[in-house]
Each structure stands twice: as structure tokens, then as C-alpha cells.
Amino acid sequence: MLIYPPSGSRARIRSSSPLGLMSIASYVLDREASVEIKFVDYSVNSFKAECFQHELRMFNPEILGMSIITLNASSANVIAKLAKQHNPRILIVVGGVHATFLPETCLEYADIVVRGEGEETFCEIIQGYPLDSIAGISFRRNGEIVHNDDRPPISNIDGLPFASNVIHLLEVEKYDNWGVMGSRGCPYRCIYCSSPRMWHRRLRYRSASCIVDEIERLHNALNIDSIMFFDDTLNIPQQRAFEVCDEIIKRGLNKKMEFTCMLRSNRQFVSSELFSKMREANFTRVEFGIESGSQRVLDSLHKSLTVEEAKRAVEIARAEGIPLVIGFFLIGSWDETFLDVLKSWHFILTTPVYPVFSITTPFPGTELYSILKQEGCLKGEVDWRSMNQYTVVSKTNKMSRPLILLLYVFSFLFFHFLLAFTRGRSLKETINGTVRLLLRS
Numbered sequence: 325m326l327i328y329p330p331s332g333s334r335a336r337i338r339s340s341s342p343l344g345l346m347s348i349a350s351y352v353l354d355r356e357a358s359v360e361i362k363f364v365d366y367s368v369n370s371f372k373a374e375c376f377q378h379e380l381r382m383f384n385p386e387i388l389g390m391s392i393i394t395l396n397a398s399s400a401n402v403i404a405k406l407a408k409q410h411n412p413r414i415l416i417v418v419g420g421v422h423a424t425f426l427p428e429t430c431l432e433y434a435d436i437v438v439r440g441e442g443e444e445t446f447c448e449i450i451q452g453y454p455l456d457s458i459a460g461i462s463f464r465r466n467g468e469i470v471h472n473d474d475r476p477p478i479s480n481i482d483g484l485p486f487a488s489n490v491i492h493l494l495e496v497e498k499y500d501n502w503g504v505m506g507s508r509g510c511p512y513r514c515i516y517c518s519s520p521r522m523w524h525r526r527l528r529y530r531s532a533s534c535i536v537d538e539i540e541r542l543h544n545a546l547n548i549d550s551i552m553f554f555d556d557t558l559n560i561p562q563q564r565a566f567e568v569c570d571e572i573i574k575r576g577l578n579k580k581m582e583f584t585c586m587l588r589s590n591r592q593f594v595s596s597e598l599f600s601k602m603r604e605a606n607f608t609r610v611e612f613g614i615e616s617g618s619q620r621v622l623d624s625l626h627k628s629l630t631v632e633e634a635k636r637a638v639e640i641a642r643a644e645g646i647p648l649v650i651g652f653f654l655i656g657s658w659d660e661t662f663l664d665v666l667k668s669w670h671f672i673l674t675t676p677v678y679p680v681f682s683i684t685t686p687f688p689g690t691e692l693y694s695i696l697k698q699e700g701c702l703k704g705e706v707d708w709r710s711m712n713q714y715t716v717v718s719k720t721n722k723m724s725r726p727l728i729l730l731l732y733v734f735s736f737l738f739f740h741f742l743l744a745f746t747r748g749r750s751l752k753e754t755i756n757g758t759v760r761l762l763l764r765s
Contacts, residue, residue, distance in 0.1 A: 325385035329392065329399035330366035339367045340501040341494065343554060344420065344442070345391050346487035347505075351443035352450055354485040359450060361493060368498040371399065373406060380410040389446060392420040392430065394687050398709040404433040417449060421518050425689035427462035428469055437462040440522070441508075443484065445475055477523070481508060482530050486538045491545060502542055503552035506535045506568065510556040512588075513626050514613075516654065518689035519556060527560060532567035536575060543581060553585035559593045566598065569605035578606040586611045589637035590629060599644035610641055611650040617671030618664035621657050626691075631667075635675050642676040651677035655735060656684040656728035658695055658720050665731050672739060679743070681735045683728060685717050696720075 326345045342365055349361050362383045364376070388407050390400045404416045419438035423430045427437040438445045438461055445460045455463050460475030478484065487505070507530065509523035519525075539551050559565040565587075572578050583605065587594065589612045602610065614634045616622050622629055634651075641649045653668055654660075672679045686693040686702060696702040701718045711717070714733065716725040723731075 325362045325364060325379070325383055325388045327363075327388065327390045327400075327403060328365045328367050329390055329396040329403055330371040331393070331395040331399070339365075339499060340503060340552070340554075341487075341491075341499045342367070342391065343487050343503065343505055345389075346490050346494075347484065348389070348419075348442050348446050349493065350485045350487050350489040352447050353490065355447055356450060361490070363490075363493045365494070365498075366396075366399070368495065371403075373402075376403065376406055377410060380407060384411070385414060387415045387417060387450060389417045389419070390434075392418050392422045394422045394708050395711055397422050397426075397430070400430075401433045415449075417446065419446065421522055421689060424522060425518065427471065431462060431464055431469060435463065439471075440475055441478055444478065477508075477526065477528065479528070481528050482534050486541065488538055488542050488545070491542075496546060501552055502546070502548050502550070503554045504535055504538050504542075505554045506530050506558065507555045511560065512628055513691070514615075515624075515626050515658070515691035515695065516684055516686075518687060520691070521689050529564065532564070532571040535568060536571040536577070539572070539577065539581070540575060543577065549580065550582045550584070553583065556586060557588045557593075558585040559587045559598065562593050562595065562598055566601055569601045569607075572605045578604065582606045582608040584609040584611070586613070587637070588612075588629075589614065589634045591633050591636065594637045594640060596640055596644055599641045599646055603645045607646060609648040609650060610646050611652065612637060612677075614638075614651040614671070614677070615654045616657065616660065616664060617653075617668035618660070621660045621664045624659040625654075625657055631671065635671065638675050638677045649677050651675075651679050653679050653681050653735070654684040655681055655732040656716060656720060656723060658684075658692060659722060660684075660720065661722045662727070662731070665735070669735070669739075672743070679735075679739050681732060681739070683714075683716055683732050684720075685711075685715075 326349055328342050328345060345363065352359055353361065362385070364379055390403065392400050400418060407414050407416060415436070416434045417436045417438060418430050418434040419442045423437045424439045427439060430437050436449060440460050445458060448458045455461065459473050462469060462471045464470070507527060509525070509527040510519045511525050511527050513520045513525060542548055542551065558568065585607065587610050612634065615625060615627055617631055619631050622631065638649050638651065655665060684692070686696045696718050699721060701720060706717055714729065716728045719725045
């Protein structure tokens with residue numbers, strides 16, 4: 325049984341397909357076709373203990389695997405305890421970014437922690453390899469925690485079976501955001517992101533033909549008309565984005581589907597030619613992690629980006645006809661002042677970008693988490709169970725928690741509605757986006 329634990333008390337009305345668990349299930353079935361797998365996704369289903377216990381009785385799994393991020397780790401603990409009550413011999417295996425960085429904490433309720441990539445490791449667990457021989461896991465032996473050596477990253481991710489091979493295991497009607505992962509990793513070292521430690525700043529690619537093969541399969545199987553690229557960036561290097569667009573156009577999928585992706589906005593990764601090609605391939609939305617309109621803050625975040633580069637990228641994308649250009653902005657970053665936030669507001673008002681705001685959050689595994697701990701801004705362990713859209717986890721060296729919250733709420737309300745109708749969003753999209761945010765909180 326593969327479970328995505330809930331991140332709060334409510335399930336999302338509709339959500340993104342769980343690519344990580346799908347990839348693991350696809351890899352296992354590719355090598356062990358006789359294994360029975362059941363998905364339970366609590367990002368689209370409400371979690372109730374009695375309903376979960378019914379699922380356990382009906383399926384009676386030998387192994388229960390969970391994908392954990394920081395915001396659902398406490399729910400994973402509850403699920404593991406219920407599973408052990410059902411069957412003390414059930415093997416609880418957890419993985420994901422939170423488990424990778426805090427294996428000792430996860431071993432308080434799990435039998436095995438999978439660190440890093442999970443496909444090969446989880447398959448070896450299922451195949452019954454001796455625990456001492458499985459790279460990339462942590463477990464307890466005679467009460468002592470054992471950390472086996474890290475597993476080397478999968479060098480040829482083109483060779484992995486498609487995550488979409490297991491869509492028959494999902495409640496497909498509950499997902500409205502289908503996507504593909506065309507690469508793993510990011511070469512940058514932003515302090516608010518866990519990717520540098522998770523992927524060691526190494527970027528691995530799938531070929532354009534492999535990616536579009538999977539997109540075509542999803543389109544034919546589910547008749548979906550939109551795809552999100554879940555890569556950290558599609559345009560490193562720029563030629564890669566060209567190749568994906570050309571493959572989409574060659575197969576005529578640009579006439580049947582629309583696409584969304586995340587891009588880096590550095591000068592060497594964007595051009596008029598690129599956005600023209602993306603428009604031809606029917607990319608209707610591109611997203612940039614801009615984070616701040618203050619160069620001082622960008623430098624403190626180790627963003628490796630200039631304000632001028634970010635502005636240029638947005639302007640070129642809009643000039644070449646990309647309908648919606650999203651810019652992600654952080655409020656409450658380390659070393660950020662009220663004046664820096666004003667610079668972000670000025671950037672938004674003078675640039676044709678649609679802003680999406682977040683509160684800078686020091687998740688475990690990030691350099692920011694270590695900085696705030698070292699500086700005494702994070703005292704004790706964070707109670708992630710109470711985390712929601714409006715939670716300020718910590719003060720910073722320049723702003724208090726109430727000020728961060730005030731600036732975030734004002735930024736969200738003011739810009740969300742002021743720019744909704746002039747930056748590519750309709751009234752319906754604006755209302756739906758607001759409802760989703762409130763539900764998440």
C-alpha cells in the first residue's frame with residue numbers, strides 16, 4: 325500500500341498527480357509484475373481513521389510505504405501507528421524529502437527510511453534484500469540506528485518506466501493537474517530550497533522524445549488537454565527547452581494541449597526566440613522564481629540572479645505572446661527589510677508579471693533552516709501540524725513575525741485582486757485561486 329499522507333485537516337478538492345509514488349510503483353511493477361499495489365492519496369481524499377482501518381482490512385498489505393514532506397510528517401506518524409495496530413508485522417517504509425533529512429525522527433514510527441531517490445531502494449526492500457546490503461536506507465538494529473551508505477543517483481533516468489504507467493491505480497477523476505518530470509535536480513543553491521542537499525546540485529535529464537512520449541500517452545489515455553512540467557527548470561540549458569517544444573510541435577500536440585513550466589530567468593537561459601518557440605508549442609503559462617525585487621535580498625538568498633535579468637525575462641515572455649507569466653515572491657526572507665519588500669512591490673507594478681506570494685519558510689534540509697537555528701530565531705522544534713498558508717514560522721534578523729504576516733497578507737490581497745484582470749487572469753480564475761488558498765489554510 326502506497327500512501328500520500330494528508331497535509332492538513334481537509335483534502336484538496338482536486339490536486340496534482342503524485343508523481344513520486346507513481347514512479348516508484350511503476351518501477352516496482354516493471355520488475356516484479358506479481359506485486360499487488362494499492363494507492364491511497366490523502367491529498368484528494370479526507371483522512372478518517374475508521375476509513376483507513378477499513379482500507380487496511382480490505383487490502384491487508386505486507387508493506388506500507390509513505391511519501392513524506394515536512395507538512396504531512398505528523399499525519400504519517402498517525403497512519404503508521406494505525407497500521408501497526410492492524411498488523412504489528414506490517415513493514416512501515418517512509419521516504420521523501422523530509423525523511424531524507426530527518427531519518428532519526430521518522431524512525432520513531434517507521435521501520436525503514438529511504439533516503440534520496442526511492443525507485444531502486446524500495447524495489448530491493450520489496451524483493452527482500454538483507455537490510456545491511458541496501459544502499460540509501462536507515463533502520464534500527466538492536467535499538468541502534470544504522471545509516472547505510474548513500475545510494476548513487478540513477479544516471480539514466482530515460483531508462484525509468486513512465487510514472488504514468490500506473491494511472492490505472494489512481495482515482496483519476498480527482499486530479500486536475502497532470503504532469504511529467506523531465507529532469508531531476510538543480511545546479512543552484514538557493515538557501516530556502518532543499519534541492520541542493522537532496523540532489524547535490526546535479527542535473528539529470530530525460531530526452532525530449534522520452535518526455536513527449538509520456539505526454540502523448542497521458543493525452544491518449546485520459547484525454548487530458550493540459551500538462552505541467554514539474555521540473556525545477558525546463559530551460560537549463562536553453563537548447564533543452566527548444567528540443568521539447570520542437571518535439572511537441574512535430575507530433576501536433578500543440579494543437580490539442582496546452583503546457584505550463586517553471587523557468588530560470590537568467591540572461592543565458594531566456595531569449596525572444598525561446599519564448600516564440602514556446603508560444604508556438606502552446607505554452608500558455610510560464611513561471612519564474614523571482615523571490616524579490618531587491619538585489620540585496622536576492623544575494624542573501626544565493627539566488628544567482630539579478631533584478632534586471634528577472635525583469636528582462638518577464639518582459640520578453642510577454643512580448644512574445646505568453647498569455648500568463650507568473651512570478652513567485654517571498655515575504656520574510658533572511659536579511660529582508662520593509663524597504664526591500666517595497667522594492668518587490670515596485671518590481672511587480674512596473675513589470676508585466678502576475679505575482680504569487682509565499683512566506684519564506686525554513687524547512688528542514690534547507691540552508692535557511694540552519695541559519696535561523698544558528699542565529700537563535702528558531703527555538704526548539706517547529707510544530708508543523710499547525711502550519712497553514714498564513715503561518716510565520718520564525719522571525720528574521722530584520723523583521724518580526726507579526727510584520728512578516730502583515731506584509732504577506734497585504735501583498736496577497738492587494739496584488740491578487742488589483743492585477744488579476746490586467747495580467748492574464750480571469751474573474752473565475754481569481755475567485756477559484758482565492759478559494760483554493762483559503763481551503764489550504
